[in-house]
C-alpha cells in the first residue's frame with residue numbers, strides 16, 4: 192500500500208490527508224498528524240473523500256448533444272465542437288457575449304489558465320466563479336478598508352487567543368477543523384462570543400450568544416462599536432497612527448446606542464454592552480465571520496462594519512488578532528488570487544490599470560480587453576449568449592433557480608466541464624470529463640492563504656483529463672498554443688506575474704505544509720499574519736455604514752423569514768457527498784428547521800412533509816421541529832436536488848459585490 196499526501200477537496204480548512212493506494216485504487220484515507228490545521232483529525236467528509244472519486248457515475252468520456260440527445264464523442268470531436276461554438280457566437284455577437292465560470296474546486300494552476308483563456312483567447316473579462324455567491328463582499332469590502340481581502344491571521348493562532356468573536360459562521364459544521372482549534376482554546380479558558388440567529392452547536396458552547404434577527408448585523412455591530420466609544424475602550428493610539436476617516440465614522444455611531452440596536456436586532460442592550468466589553472478589553476481577540484455576514488444585499492456593509500470594529504480596538508496586525516473571513520471552498524481563496532474574477536488579473540492586479548494590462552499583454556503576447564467583465568449573476572441575467580462552465584453547478588447553487596435554468600436553456604452554446612453529470616450538464620451542448628483532485632497535481636490555497644501541494648494518487652477514469660490539460664488542448668485548437676510540461680510550469684508563470692505568489696514554486700511546497708502568501712521571492716518564508724506595520728493600502732480606512740433592512744421581509748402573505756445554508760454532512764449541490772454512502776445514509780432528505788411554537792400553530796408534525804412557498808416558487812420538504820431557529824424564522828439547506836431551496840431564494844444583489852441575498856427572503860409554510 193502506498194500513502195500519497197494531498198489536500199482534502201472539500202472545505203477551506205485545507206486539511207492534509209493521505210490517500211491509501213493499492214493496485215491503482217484508493218482504499219482508504221488517513222489524516223496527516225503534523226499538519227498545522229487538522230493535526231491528526233479529519234471531519235466526516237475528509238474521512239470519506241475518496242468514495243466519489245471511484246464512483247461508477249464519474250464522467251469517463253466527452254459527450255456531445257445532437258438533436259437533444261447526448262452521445263459519446265472523441266476528445267478531438269468534442270474540443271472541435273467547443274472551438275466552433277465559441278467562435279460562432281464570438282463572430283456573431285462579439286467576445287463579450289461569452290461568459291466563463293472558473294472553479295473553486297479546481298487548482299490554482301487551472302484557475303490561472305482559465306482566466307488566461309477567457310482574456311487572452313476568447314478576449315473577454317467575463318470570468319467569474321462561486322466566490323461571487325460567497326465572499327465577493329469580503330473581497331470588495333476589505334479592499335477599501337485594508338487593501339487586501341483575505342483572512343488576516345492563521346488557524347494555529349486560535350488556541351492562544353483570549354477572545355473569539357464568531358459572527359455568521361456555523362463553524363462546527365462548516366469549518367470543523369477550525370472549530371476544533373476554537374474548542375481547544377475554550378477548554379483553556381478563552382471566551383467565546385457567537386452572533387447567529389440560529390442556535391448552532393458553536394453558539395450553544397459560547398459564553399455569550401447574541402441571537403439577532405437575520406439581516407441586522409450592521410445595527411448589531413454599530414451598537415457594539417457605540418459602546419466601545421462611549422465606554423472609552425477605543426485603541427486611540429492605533430486609530431491615530433494606523434487609520435484615517437475616523438471622525439466621520441465616529442459621528443455616525445451616535446445614531447446607534449445599545450437601545451436603538453436592541454430595537455432593530457432583538458438582542459438585549461445589556462448583551463450588546465457585554466459583547467463590546469469582552470471583545471475590546473482583551474488584546475488577543477480574533478474576529479471570525481462567514482456567510483451570515485456576506486450573503487446579504489448589505490454584505491459589503493457588514494464586512495466594512497467588521498473591519499471598523501477591528502480597527503477601533505486595534506485588534507489587527509498582531510498574532511492572535513485580526514479579521515478572519517472563513518473562506519468556503521477548498522480553493523476559493525486561490526481562485527480569487529488567480530484572477531478568476533471579472534475585474535482582476537492574478538494577485539488582484541486590476542484589468543483597468545494600464546500598467547497591469549501591459550504586463551499581462553507582454554507576457555501572453557495577446558491584446559487584452561480593458562473593460563471589466565460581467566459578474567456571475569449578470570451573466571445569468573441575460574448578459575451572455577454562450578458559456579463555458581468548469582466545476583460549478585449553477586442550476587442548483589444560484590438564487591431563483593427557475594430563472595437560472597431558463598437562462599441556461601436560452602444560451603446559444605453551453606460547455607460544462609465536470610467530474611459528474613449535474614443539473615447544469617442537462618443544458619450543455621458539450622460535456623467534458625475532468626480528473627478529480629485525486630487524479631492530478633497542482634495547488635490549493637486554503638482560507639489562511641496557505642498554498643499547498645496536491646499530489647496525483649491514481650489515474651482518472653476512462654478518458655477524463657485534468658482541467659488544465661483540457662484548457663491547453665482547447666486553446667491550441669483555437670490558435671493559441673499553451674505548452675506546459677506539468678502544472679509546476681504553470682506555477683512558474685504565475686510566480687513571475689503575481690507579486691504575492693512570487694516565491695511560490697512547487698519544489699518549495701514539497702516539504703512541510705505549504706507557504707502562506709504574500710511570499711514575494713524564493714527566499715521568503717511566507718506570511719502568517721497580514722498588515723503588521725502598515726495596511727496593504729497604507730492607512731486603514733474607517734468606512735461609514737448605516738443600517739438598511741433586507742430586500743424582502745415577511746409580510747401577511749409570506750409570514751416567515753427563510754434563511755438558507757448548509758449542514759455538516761453534505762457539501763453544496765451534493766455531487767460528491769450524495770455519492771458517498773456513509774454520508775448519504777446520515778442525511779438523505781431535505782428538511783426545514785421550524786420552531787416548536789410555529790409548528791404547533793400551523794399543525795405541522797415532525798418529519799411530515801411541508802410545502803414552502805415564496806414569490807418565486809415552491810418546494811416540498813420534511814419538517815424538523817427544533818429550537819435551533821427562533822419563532823418566525825425557518826432554515827433550509829441547499830444541498831438537495833429533489834427540493835432545491837434556491838427555487839425560493841431572492842436574487843436581490845448587494846450593489847457593490849453583486850452577491851445575492853441567500854440569507855433572507857419571505858416564505859409561507861403549510862402542512863401537506
Ligand SMILES: Nc1nc2c(c(=O)[nH]1)N[C@H]1C(S)=C(S)[C@@H](COP(=O)(O)OP(=O)(O)OC[C@H]3O[C@@H](n4cnc5c(=O)[nH]c(N)nc54)[C@H](O)[C@@H]3O)O[C@H]1N2
Nearest residue numbers: 359360361365389405406481482483519520756757762763
Ligand atoms: N459541511 C459543509 N461544509 C462546508 C460547505 C458545505 O456545503 N458543507 N461549504 C463551504 C463553503 S463554500 C462555505 S462559503 C462555508 C460557509 O460556512 P458558513 O457561513 O458557516 O455556513 P452557512 O450555513 O452558509 O451560514 C452560516 C451561519 O449564518 C447564520 N446566519 C443566517 N442569517 C444570518 C444573519 O443575518 N446574520 C448572521 N450573523 N448570521 C446569519 C446561519 O444561521 C448559519 O449558522 O462552508 C464551507 N464548508
Ligand SMILES: Nc1nc2c(c(=O)[nH]1)N[C@H]1C(S)=C(S)[C@@H](COP(=O)(O)OP(=O)(O)OC[C@H]3O[C@@H](n4cnc5c(=O)[nH]c(N)nc54)[C@H](O)[C@@H]3O)O[C@H]1N2
Nearest residue numbers: 296321325582583584588608609625755763764766829853
Ligand atoms: N441557497 C443558498 N445557495 C447558495 C449558498 C447558500 O448559502 N444558500 N451558498 C453559495 C456559496 S457560498 C457557494 S460557494 C456556492 C457553491 O456553488 P457551486 O460551486 O456551483 O457548487 P458545487 O456543488 O461546489 O459545484 C462544484 C462542481 O464542481 C465539480 N467538481 C469537483 N471537482 C472538480 C474538478 O476537479 N474539476 C471539475 N471540472 N469539476 C469538479 C462538482 O462535481 C460540482 O458539480 O453555492 C452558493 N449557493
Ligand code: SF4
Nearest residue numbers: 199201202206234237
Ligand atoms: S474540515 Fe474541511 S478540509 Fe478538513 S477534512 Fe473536513 S471538509 Fe476536509
Ligand SMILES: [Mo]
Nearest residue numbers: 324325519520
Ligand atoms: Mo462558499
